[in-house]
Amino acid sequence: MRVASYLVDGNPAWGMVTADGAGLVDATGVFPSLKAALAADGLAEVARALAGKPADRAVAATELLPVLPDPDKILCVGLNYDDHRKEGGHPERGHPTFFTRFANSQIGHRRPMIKPAVSDQLDYEAELAIVIGKAGRHIPAERAFEHVAGYAPYNDGSVRDWQRHTTQFTPGKNFVGTGGFGPWMATPDEIADLDAVTVEARLNGNVMQHATVADMLFPIPALIAYASTFTELVPGDVIATGTPGGVGSRRDPQVWMKPGDVIEIEIGGVGVLVNEVVAE
DSSP, X not given: OEEEEEEETTEEEEEEEOTTSSEEEEOTTTOSSHHHHHHTTOHHHHHHHHTTOOOSEEGGGSOBOOSSSSOSOEEEEESOBHHHHHHTTOOOOSSOEEEEEOGGGEEOTTSOEEEOTTOSXXXXXXXXXXXEOSOBSSOOGGGGGGXXXXXXXXXXXXXXHHHTSSSOOGGGGOXXXXXXXXXXXXXXXXXXOGGGXXXXXXXXXXXXXXXXXXXXXXXHHHHHHHHHHHSOBOXXXXXXXXXXXXXXXXXXXXXXXXXXXXXXXXXXXTEEEEEEEEEO
């Protein structure tokens, strides 16, 4: 099952994506939002209610929102692939690096990614996003997947000079219009082998990053266990699980995204997030 959030006549809606990825079947009559459906553990009910129904609208003609437009929290993981850790010259760490992103920095599939006026150092970061479907604190790693509602592509767009003003990442990770999230969420049953899922970034058609989930330094259960120790995870929360090596800031010469560029983030078996860069 794949689900997306979108606008209908300027109003937020959500629905199930058809098997061919081309259509949307409205689900707002079952639950008012994806977040509400997750809170009620209602995705199975939605699937039953919409079974056999034709698409209400075409994906291509619909303005898609971030998969979760209003999460309680977005937790991002840094330095979770060894090649990315090494390219930045960072030491090995015994715990995952977490920072936060705000919901108003996010954009949906095909929405413009905004290069801020104050910087020319806009970088891409291909990531697998986890969507939490079941609340929990102190979740043991062996039960972590019980709390996962699904997976989606994420672009943790980073304004590098602002990220490095101090040791705190927050400013560079929260410029408006820099966090791509979409086009949709795929439920776990859509993925046969999670470790084999690929995480790839393509800039203007050129592959810039490529890895698999198995390459993570801290696997998904460890991230959920760690995060749920310092905060309560609730339905609709998002964890962006880190980016592989190959970011623009660590290339020689450096590669910064500029207006007119098209950045694609593909999560194998889930979907492709596409955004064009525009000037603020």
